[in-house]
Amino acid sequence: MLVRVLIFLPLVLVAGAPGPTEPRWRFDLKETPSGVVAMQMVVVSPTLVLLLDRQQDDPLQINNHSAWGALWDLSTSTVRPLDVITNTFCASGALLSNGSMVSLGGDPNSFDTNHPINGAGLMGLRIFEPCASPSGRGCTLFENPSTHHLVESRWYPSSIRIFDGSLMIAGGTSVPTWFYNTDPVNTFEFFPPKDKGVPRFSPFLQRTLPANLFPRMFALPDGRIFMVANNQSMIYDIETDTEVIGPDIPNNVRVTNPIDGTAILLPLSPPDYIPEVLVCGGHAMTPDPVSQPASLSSQDEATSQCSRIIATEEGFKRGWQVEFAPEPRAMPEMVLVPNGDVLLINGARTGFTAIAVTVEPKQGVRDPVGNSNSDHAVLTPAIYSPDAPLGSRFCNEHMPSSIVPRVYHSSVTLTPQGNFLVAGSNPNLNGTVTDAKFNAELRVETLDPPYMFVERPIIQRLPRKLAFDTTNTIPVSIPASLKARKIQLALMDLGFSTHAFHSSARLVFMDAKISKDRRSLTFTTPPNGRVYPPGPAFVYLTIDDVTSEGVQVMMGSGRAPPIAE
Numbered sequence: 001m002l003v004r005v006l007i008f009l010p011l012v013l014v015a016g017a018p019g020p021t022e023p024r025w026r027f028d029l030k031e032t033p034s035g036v037v038a039m040q041m042v043v044v045s046p047t048l049v050l051l052l053d054r055q056q057d058d059p060l061q062i063n064n065h066s067a068w069g070a071l072w073d074l075s076t077s078t079v080r081p082l083d084v085i086t087n088t089f090c091a092s093g094a095l096l097s098n099g100s101m102v103s104l105g106g107d108p109n110s111f112d113t114n115h116p117i118n119g120a121g122l123m124g125l126r127i128f129e130p131c132a133s134p135s136g137r138g139c140t141l142f143e144n145p146s147t148h149h150l151v152e153s154r155w156y157p158s159s160i161r162i163f164d165g166s167l168m169i170a171g172g173t174s175v176p177t178w179f180y181n182t183d184p185v186n187t188f189e190f191f192p193p194k195d196k197g198v199p200r201f202s203p204f205l206q207r208t209l210p211a212n213l214f215p216r217m218f219a220l221p222d223g224r225i226f227m228v229a230n231n232q233s234m235i236y237d238i239e240t241d242t243e244v245i246g247p248d249i250p251n252n253v254r255v256t257n258p259i260d261g262t263a264i265l266l267p268l269s270p271p272d273y274i275p276e277v278l279v280c281g282g283h284a285m286t287p288d289p290v291s292q293p294a295s296l297s298s299q300d301e302a303t304s305q306c307s308r309i310i311a312t313e314e315g316f317k318r319g320w321q322v323e324f325a326p327e328p329r330a331m332p333e334m335v336l337v338p339n340g341d342v343l344l345i346n347g348a349r350t351g352f353t354a355i356a357v358t359v360e361p362k363q364g365v366r367d368p369v370g371n372s373n374s375d376h377a378v379l380t381p382a383i384y385s386p387d388a389p390l391g392s393r394f395c396n397e398h399m400p401s402s403i404v405p406r407v408y409h410s411s412v413t414l415t416p417q418g419n420f421l422v423a424g425s426n427p428n429l430n431g432t433v434t435d436a437k438f439n440a441e442l443r444v445e446t447l448d449p450p451y452m453f454v455e456r457p458i459i460q461r462l463p464r465k466l467a468f469d470t471t472n473t474i475p476v477s478i479p480a481s482l483k484a485r486k487i488q489l490a491l492m493d494l495g496f497s498t499h500a501f502h503s504s505a506r507l508v509f510m511d512a513k514i515s516k517d518r519r520s521l522t523f524t525t526p527p528n529g530r531v532y533p534p535g536p537a538f539v540y541l542t543i544d545d546v547t548s549e550g551v552q553v554m555m556g557s558g559r560a561p562p563i564a565e
């Protein structure tokens, strides 16, 4: 470790240092608080980010009660409450092929006196239809727990959009657990349902107990699903219901709840779209529900190990390649940058997820900080450049530090504007605790990349819908200051952020050329819905590392996903 730092630090300083007048990355703290803790975050329109928390005492009010849903307006940095019926505590979600956002699963308990019975979130299925109002006025979350619900009870599940535009939903627990997954739901189901709604048992989820909550899952360009849970990996074929076992993450490193690291599918590029997955952080340890969590401490150092693999049978033979982030992190999150880099942000240097058990008998992690099982928030993000040589892919030398700790229950997303919205954090049981070190965090920031402060390329017009495997020419404006040596056109799913995982996040580069007069851009869309699952996307044009604002597009037909027999 020490040797690596000594060798590469000077190189990084020479290569990447901005001059005194060059713009830098910076955090920008917003005046308006989020009103609800942004435990979950998903971009639902060019101006709106949907925030979800649990039913508790969040200050934002709606219909005479605390809200646990809200719409953050990116153009005004203000918030609007959203009424939610069921408890979205530790839920998941994704966008469907017709643009509707589906939130699913959640807390078995309902604390909402308006909905004491049907407010439990376990089978929750909440639909946010595409919202045309830039401010979100009049847009609502649809819920009818008696007609619209999951097949299985799922707290801490994961969900992603797959090749036919529907959602695959995996794992979870069916009762409140304090730490490990002691009452697992080791199945997959789909929305809309497949197999007449009969869930599919997963041997992989069974093998990855007791630390397999929020399994990290990725739609591969051949339509199969790569999954990482605990220290194991696997490719699942939805069409044949078979699993191919992959190699373990090296060195005993675990990356899923309650030992959260994070994972991301690196950008896919034509013509081969070779899928590579990077996992970072978590802990090198062996989970043991018998002696733990009592033998763990909020002060246990996380790992800085990152591991990268090509998610194919061929890649499985080569195995994981190990490298190191600038610092250890539990509960980090990785988000794709439109130029193909990865932002590593949030999390803590020590400790674990979950909320400390403060009632007797104390079955939780030792040395809780308030109710936090983690400590030593990491305040400085890092950038990972996938194409740089092994050992010099990470850099945080020029990154700013936030003043806001973002540990358990924090979130982040790339915005359509091209910066990152960062919010949330609340390892405490009750949002009204005010003296805790990691209090309910309502402060909202953006992390603004250097390109936000210079003249940027503009995508002047894009069809609202794009068909797969077509070539299109669109008008663009490219600042004269850019030499246009490097042109990148990114088709991105901005993903759904919850519990140190950005599910469905995807960047597919499209072959693109600018015309001689630099006024138009000709590009080719991905070949099919396996490379980019049909559904909403944002397109960003990056010229010489200066990125345009994103333009929303519907990739594919925009039709609802099929209801299979």
Ligand SMILES: *[C@@H]1O[C@H](CO)[C@@H](O)[C@H](O)[C@H]1NC(C)=O
Pocket (backbone or CB within 6 Å): 056, 057, 111, 429, 430, 431, 432, 433
């Ligand atoms: C949160 O704390 C406040 C003040 O102590 C209390 O009135 C409220 O009932 C608590 N809420 C929950 C959900 O525990």
Ligand SMILES: *[C@@H]1O[C@H](CO)[C@@H](O)[C@H](O)[C@H]1NC(C)=O
Pocket (backbone or CB within 6 Å): 063, 064
């Ligand atoms: C909210 O509470 C006020 C005062 O208690 C009451 O007058 C009003 O009708 C309530 N509104 C709703 C929507 O329940």
Ligand SMILES: *[C@@H]1O[C@H](CO)[C@@H](O)[C@H](O)[C@H]1NC(C)=O
Pocket (backbone or CB within 6 Å): 231, 248, 249, 250, 251, 252, 253, 286, 287
């Ligand atoms: C993965 O974890 C299991 C036990 O949980 C352990 O036996 C195995 O050695 C680990 N794999 C690696 C590569 O560390």
Ligand SMILES: *[C@@H]1O[C@H](CO)[C@@H](O)[C@H](O)[C@H]1NC(C)=O
Pocket (backbone or CB within 6 Å): 096, 098, 099, 100, 127, 129, 130, 192, 560, 561
């Ligand atoms: C999208 O499809 C889902 C599932 O069929 C449906 O519930 C939702 O209403 C549809 N949204 C739109 C905008 O048609």
